[in-house]
Amino acid sequence: MTRFRGDADATIHTLLETAARRALGDASVAAGDLDAVHVANMAAEAFDGVSGLHNALTASIGAHGAQADRVENTSASGASAFQRGVQAVASGAADSALVVGGERMSDASTETATGVIGSIVHPREHAYGVTLPSFGGLAADTYLRRHDAPYEALASVAAKNHANGARNEYAQFQSEISVAEAADSPRVADPLRLYDCCPTTDGAAAVLIESTGEAESQGAGEDESENESEGGDSAVTVRACESAVGTHAVAERDDLLHMESVASAGEAAFAAADRDRDDVDVACIHDAFTVLELLELEELGFYGAGEAWQATIDGETALDGALPVNPGGGLKARGHPLGATGVSQLVELVWQLRGDADGRQVDCETGLAVNVAGFGNNAICTILEVSA
């Protein structure tokens, strides 16, 4: 992947190509041998004034003859492209698939970026000027009120993820913040403050999915070796990659704290992987807003309703905790280049599972990632593993 930055000195094409070449180099695969290239990107037309990213990338890396397409699933485009690649390899349609996610958001004005991202909400909510941070504010208001939790419940997520980002040379923010600093930052959508919200980011990430040649004997067939960028030579296995949609309009959920898409994708992934919560050693959670990390940990069944915030304050989700969450800094500190995010979560898991996460390594054999579109419109849950 590329270093995530607030303002990268590179075009979207260059970011994608850089990440792609690093992944191919890491896996020692020649671009000409690729069968499929799946590019994740949400809004290059609006942010960069370009389209057809997948064809440009596939040609520039020299993957002549490969099938190529672009996958758009808003902020979960990355994991959706990965799911497409996994399905291509599992079905036998491809022996090797390159998945590259990228977004370059910094050229757009704040107004344009807010307008583009705001356009994904339900038309009725759009009429009211509801933004994604607004949903974060409504959910956070509900969470703190229902569980009688202090604002520090949210800020402790931000402080933890910044501490992890400070150990990740690819992160946009590599500095620690205190809970007090978060609590003093400007208000964005009450009770959320600036440090409760992910930034806008430029960056790209890539992984390579290869068949183990065992797909036919694996039933559902979700068992591929997967290598990706940067160092190490041990393959990581895809145990599961499952997705599910939820309601489009947030108000049409019976409970504002219920993220049906996350719960459904998680259940499906645990079932497909034949694994349970206790098997997961490390997790990358879609913390676009601090409250989402708490909600998703609870929806996935790692904690009961209203329990994740105290666990976070108690350090259970820190690097040295029982379940390290977002060891790379999460969306909060690593950054959130929309189309790249889901792939960057998987890159972090691969580094962790290989033992290559210098400075932030946790003890792990099984890792889980969840990438969420919109405010729970869609979610993809992936479980990766290395042999003990």
Add this chain to the structure above:
Amino acid sequence: MTDGEPAVSAGATACEECGETWAYDRARCRVCGSESFRAVALGTGELVATTVSRVTPPGVREPNPLGVARFANGVQVTAQLADEDLTVGNRVVLARDYELRHGTRGPRLESG
């Protein structure tokens, strides 16, 4: 939608077949699939969550107080608050005609 209607309705819709009720436009009932509806009033509801959005899109007021209100039959809507002082637990109605964002008019949640 025909010309002259507000972009955002202040009412709800009930299915003639099964009674399912909803606030946001649908082509068919999500429970029974019927396309036979009737308009019903939302009535008075309760505010269940609030926020004040302080960074807003082009053409939207800033700050933008927002809330989610729950009405009879479990119908919920997200809408702008007419008054920032409205708090969770307050009785509210979706009423009157405001400019919600540039070029779009409709009702806000007001004290009921």
